[in-house]
Structures are given as C-alpha cells and as structure tokens.
Amino acid sequence: MKGTKLENFDFVKRLEKLETRNRMLALLCIASFAVSGGLLVKLTLDQKKLSKDASEQTLSTLNIAGEDGVKRFILSNTAPLAPIQGEFIARTVPPGMSGMIFTDPKGNEVGGIGVSSRHTTVALDYRDTPIEAIGLATYQGKTGQSAMLKVMDNPKDTVDVKKIKVNDPEEMKKLQSLMVDRITLGVEENVASLVIKDREGKDRILIGVDNKDQPYIKVLDKNGLEVDASTKKTAKTSDTHL
Structure with missing residues (x-):
C-alpha cells in the first residue's frame, strides 16, 4: 500500500509539472500571437501610408530621360519649349495651355499634346524641321465647338533653327514656304x-x-x-x- 501511495504521489507531482509547463507554453503562444499581430497591424498601416504617399505626386514639370540623359518625354503645366537641332523654340499657343511632348533619341521633338481652356491639339511632326506632319484639334468658340484633322506637305528641305530664333528674314521666309497645308478634314458650324x-x-x-x-x-x-x-x-x- 505504501508503494502504491508513493507512486500516486509521484504521478500527481508529474501531472502538476506538466500542467504548469502547458500554462507557460500557452502564455508564450499568446504573447507571440500578440507581438506578431501587432507587427502585422503596424506593417499594414505602414504599407497603406506608403501606398497613399506613393500614389500621388504633384509636380509642375516631369522629365523622363534615357540612360544617356536625353529627355524623351516632357510633361508640363505650361507649354514646353520646342527642342530641335539642339535649340529651344518658344511656341505661339493660347494662354493657359499645358502640354506634353515626345522626342527622338537626339532630343528633337517629334510630337505632342497641348490642352487649354478652349483648345486641345495632338500633333505628329516631321523630322529635323519644326513643321507638323499631322495635327488633330478641337476648339470651343463663340459659335460652338469644332474638330479638325490637318495634314501638311512633306518638307523638301529644312531650316537652321538658330537663325529662326533670331528671326532671320531669309530663314523665316524659307520656313513659311515649307509650311504648306495639303489636306483639311473637319466639322465646324x-x-x-x-x-x-x-x-x-x-x-x-x-x-x-x-x-x-x-x-x-x-x-x-x-x-x-x-x-x-x-x-x-x-x-x-x-x-x-x-
């Protein structure tokens, strides 16, 4: 009988130790879940904050360039200057016109889009000459709105943009002679x-x-x-x- 009581006593002790270890293990699990849950919540909140910050940027001008530094895409809240032959030409555009332009690997403008309160234009340019090849335009005037497609004649020559910038009479005359409208398609009034x-x-x-x-x-x-x-x-x- 004594042996049996001793065995029962040892069994109870082992059971108590096992229950103690189980409680400690449960507490550790709960603590681990709490920590990991807190980290998950923090990471989620940080990710949402990062996504919110990264989804919107406010800029007045955005330039996208190649590895060589040549600007291939320019987006601006004002009409960008026209890059051609290494020079920049000011544009004659309606007030408040924003725009984006595309350039070739040398940085020369080859097309773009312009938008103002009453005008929208889309243009594809001829190469090496400041002349549009194809132009799409919409306009809102006093008599209503209109839409137009225009195709210019292909230039037989080019001009020196440096001379154009200083309004050289002969070069300006030459440029005017190259700007020949050949086809106009549209709806107006x-x-x-x-x-x-x-x-x-x-x-x-x-x-x-x-x-x-x-x-x-x-x-x-x-x-x-x-x-x-x-x-x-x-x-x-x-x-x-x-």
Whole structure:
C-alpha cells in the first residue's frame, strides 16, 4: 500500500509539472500571437501610408530621360519649349495651355499634346524641321465647338533653327514656304468638309455636307475658279450638289 501511495504521489507531482509547463507554453503562444499581430497591424498601416504617399505626386514639370540623359518625354503645366537641332523654340499657343511632348533619341521633338481652356491639339511632326506632319484639334468658340484633322506637305528641305530664333528674314521666309497645308478634314458650324490643296496650298477639291444637309463637290482651278469635273471647263455655278 505504501508503494502504491508513493507512486500516486509521484504521478500527481508529474501531472502538476506538466500542467504548469502547458500554462507557460500557452502564455508564450499568446504573447507571440500578440507581438506578431501587432507587427502585422503596424506593417499594414505602414504599407497603406506608403501606398497613399506613393500614389500621388504633384509636380509642375516631369522629365523622363534615357540612360544617356536625353529627355524623351516632357510633361508640363505650361507649354514646353520646342527642342530641335539642339535649340529651344518658344511656341505661339493660347494662354493657359499645358502640354506634353515626345522626342527622338537626339532630343528633337517629334510630337505632342497641348490642352487649354478652349483648345486641345495632338500633333505628329516631321523630322529635323519644326513643321507638323499631322495635327488633330478641337476648339470651343463663340459659335460652338469644332474638330479638325490637318495634314501638311512633306518638307523638301529644312531650316537652321538658330537663325529662326533670331528671326532671320531669309530663314523665316524659307520656313513659311515649307509650311504648306495639303489636306483639311473637319466639322465646324454643322458643316462637314474635306479640302484637298495643291503644292502651293490652294484649295483644289472640296467635298462636304453643309448645315442644311446638302452634299456638295467642288473642283477648282489654280485661280480658285470652279471647274466642271467631267469637262474640265469653268462652271457657272458655285456649287455642284449631288
């Protein structure tokens, strides 16, 4: 009987020690969860704060450059100067126009977008010459809104931008001679029209639908007189309606 009581006593002692270790282990687990939970909450809050800070930046000008330092994309709250031939040309644009421009690997402008309170323009430029190749534009005026697509003639030559900057008369005249509008497509005051011009920029073919829904086609000679397309003779009427 004594042996049995001793064994029972030892068993109770071992059980008490086991329960004590279990309680300590449980407390350690709870403490670990609390610490890890606190860290998780802190990391989550820090991440949210970082995401909030990183998702929005306010800048007046943003330049994106290549590894060689050449600016390839320029975004500004004012119309950026036009970079070409290593020079920068001021633009004649409406007040309050912001813009972004794209450049080639040499840093020359090749296109861009401009936005003001009444104007929006999108342009693709010819290379090595400060002339637009294709232009898209919208405009809001007193008589309503209009939209237009314009295609300029491809330049047969180029100009010296350094001379253009100082308004050299001969160079300015040369630049003007290269700026020839060849195609205009648009809608204005409820008139939809397509105008095709010759190499001198004179209207030669006009196609459209007027504001009374009347279609028309005009073929003009180099003097601006209407020509009968079938006979190639000067027509008496001003419009040829379909």
